[in-house]
Amino acid sequence: MQHTTSRYWFGLPLSLAGGYVGLFMFMAGDGFELAFLSKYIVSIGFTQADASFVITIYGLAAALSAWASGVIAEAISPLKTMKIGLALWLIFHVLFLWLGLKQANFGLMVLCYALRGIAYPLFCYGFLLMIVQNVKQENVSAASGWFWAAYSLGIGVIGSGLPGLLIPVIGEFNMLCISLLFVAASGAIAFSALRGITHHSALQDASLSTRLKELPKAATLLIHNRAIAWAFVIRVINQLAVFGFSVIMPFQFMKIGFTLAAWLQVWAIFFASTIVFNIFWGIVAEKLGLLRVVRWFGCVGCGVACLLFYYVPLYLGPEYWAAAMCSIVLGFFMSAFVPMTALFPRLAPEHQGAAISIYNLAAGMSNFVAPAIATLALPLLEVKGVVFIYSGCYFAGALITLLIGLKPQPRSQAQAFSAASGGSSGSH
Known part of the structure; x- marks a missing residue:
């Protein structure tokens, strides 16, 4: 049976609020490089085609990871999936910086950045499944609205705006190092706030082999x-x-x-x-x-x-x-x-x-x-x-x-109360 959060603020599930803050911080750190990475790769001696190739392979890895992230989170739990995503991001970002960019090693640059591309969908979409599993069904739409707002605020506003202010002062490489601080902080905030959230899935009592059979469902x-x-x-x-x-x-x-x-x-x-x-x-x-x-x-x-x-x-x-x-x-x-x-x-x-x-x-x-x-x-x-x-x-x-074909959508709490009291109510 699906667990439901007890309190909401304009559709934001308060028990998951720390996860939204973590998501915002994570996407800000993940998005810092979007506006300048290709230019920086060229500045250290590579061609525009090389820079484009690095980013293309990253995008392919991220797309495949995004496709698989939901079923992975269903099989092993959203929280574990988020932790794996965070760990992979931190490890391969460090390797990308110091073995790829710092050493100007193109092969390691492509490899480490691609492996880092696997990480962010695991963190983000693991949290998205947690939202789906832990809020009332009629509140999933509002809660997902907050998800995309936090995502956009991180990658689209802070992720794009802060580098423009800091790069003239500290340079591109140091800006990439600051990404580590944001992403590490995102994990500390999210996992501290979400540690009491449990996994609620149709597969929660299934055997490991049964859970693994869920993966092809994607x-x-x-x-x-x-x-x-x-x-x-x-x-x-x-x-x-x-x-x-x-x-x-x-x-x-x-x-x-x-x-x-x-x-x-x-x-x-x-x-x-x-x-x-x-x-x-x-x-x-x-x-x-x-x-x-x-x-x-x-x-x-x-x-x-x-x-x-x-x-x-x-x-x-x-x-x-x-x-x-x-x-x-x-x-x-x-x-x-x-x-x-x-x-x-x-x-x-x-x-x-x-x-x-x-x-x-x-x-x-x-x-x-x-x-x-x-x-x-x-x-x-x-x-x-x-x-x-x-x-x-x-x-x-x-x-x-x-x-x-969609079954009648669940009634709001107010409608349900009205029905229980003998009043009339309709489905969405």
């Missing part, structure tokens, strides 16, 4: 569960604009008359807005229903927002605040996909870890599909055509939600 569940397969498609569609616009819109905005700096600020506003809206939609979806929010606000909303993001700057020219408002609108609707985190485990309640693994795999596929669409369509259709393809995918996603 692949087979996608084939045998039709609802999960359709949800997978929607999750891929989810971030098409995120990964696609970062490829095509810099050229479009500068063609209109924006400077590169202005474009980067507009795009940063988009990411900053999602921090607040992730929490908002996580809470609202508890009242309106998971699929309803994803269908009308996520899919239809993003379909419209993509067109606005293209046409408003096109007609108004380099008007910074108009473009910034469009980025906020896009962030508002993009965040309405947050309930997908709660939807996947609800579609496979006996295999929650595998469901989270497939959710993670879909996110990785979106990172691949979005630029692939741009690469194939740009020569024929130009930027306008690519935007229409992305928009069309979102509208198609709204129709696909109709194919997902």
